[in-house]
Amino acid sequence: MAQHLNYAPENVESTDAALAAVRQMIEAGKLPADGRLPTERELAAEFGCGRRTIRRVLDALEAEGLIWRKQGKGTFAGQPPDPTGALAAEIAPDADPLVVMEARLCIEPALAELCALRATGEDVLRLRQLAQRASQPIDADTAELWDGALHRAIARIAGNRVMLTAFALLDEVRMGADWQKQRHRARSAETKALYDQQHNQIIDAIQARDGAGAFQAMRAHLQALSDNLRVSMGEADR
């Protein structure tokens, strides 16, 4: 597996050139919307080299995390997607918003706790930016979008693949369900301010590496969301 890297001069030149070309092809954004790269055979023909050389280049890019490959499917730029769509569609039809919120109350505090243990300074900065976007005085739909992005970022930073998949499932159910469309449109200024404050409390705890604090802050935030939801549903069905 561990190959020694002493190529003959001309080989170094050709493989390096191909690597640079493919890398530029990826970073230039000259790809279809789905990020699909040409097939290995096409790339080999285009650069006038063999498939084996192309594969070594792609191996490097894959190890670098720039691309991902799947046999029978193709080579793609970016990160491999979490294939939770099918499962979410299965659950979404009979998804009671309160059930979904209860699940969020179970999972997301734990994610915040993990996030507090693993977030880098850069991560915290990105969370701050997202919270700031969500707090801008814009329409409710956009605010909801940035709020979702913030919660997703926390889940990603938590750094546990299994938990991330579970969260992605939950997130898709939440977004895909019909009740989302008829949800509480009118956020009062007070609740908006409360949510912003809670977002900052969560991020403060994460920045301070305070796992328990992040857990509690996230739980309080979701509890507020849940209460708001329950009120706006008229409390008719519980």
Place this chain on the structure above:
Amino acid sequence: MAQHLNYAPENVESTDAALAAVRQMIEAGKLPADGRLPTERELAAEFGCGRRTIRRVLDALEAEGLIWRKQGKGTFAGQPPDPTGALAAEIAPDADPLVVMEARLCIEPALAELCALRATGEDVLRLRQLAQRASQPIDADTAELWDGALHRAIARIAGNRVMLTAFALLDEVRMGADWQKQRHRARSAETKALYDQQHNQIIDAIQARDGAGAFQAMRAHLQALSDNLRVSMGEADR
């Protein structure tokens, strides 16, 4: 939707006869291993009635929870399965046992808390039985099986469809992963006793409707499992 149930006499007789026949067909266990019933068209031909009548019979059985149907697939006896297999297979290959255990530490305490709020007396009885089975002096494999059944039962009693799916996903990853085969085979008598005691603490809290207590007890139990796992892995990779 809400149909009045005053059929003409001869109709009552025929549909009732068909209903009884299909019900008996299901309960007699005269079905393929997958629980598949004949198609609606076949049933109609067999009983000499129309599809509409058969559909009304199946509607009743479905509302009763005895069967489930899926367009393009068929009619089946029993409960619809949670289709988490594909997702689990996707994650399992690169499933670090410690990552899985961390996810369990995030999800299962919350499930135990929900379980404490919703378990009936009958539920508690069943949990006691499972815990007792797991504590019998049998080989490690069988004990692990009953332990899994106990945790699954807690997740089911928690009564949240979304959380149950997330747990099912986690459970399949845990069971399907290769590392399961080379796991810590030898449970010492002390750890075995500890696990039994922790199981009983969890169930005690559930019986007492003590959500926070169930949460903590489950967390402590999984923490012990995690510690044991970390030790048996030689602590080489963390």
Place this chain on the structure above:
DNA sequence: ACGCAAACCAATGTCAGAATGGTTCGGGAC
């Protein structure tokens, strides 16, 4: 009014063929 029969719709399973990444082998250049 109700059941029956037929037809159509939408979703699913099945099957064969093509495309693709993963792998192995032998030949040739240095």
Place this chain on the structure above:
DNA sequence: GTCCCGAACCATTCTGACATTGGTTTGCGT
């Protein structure tokens, strides 16, 4: 010997056409 190229083969995935199945509508008859 080492490395690349070309070719072939394998396993997985996608695509399309077709049959099957539950879901639904329509018309006829009792």
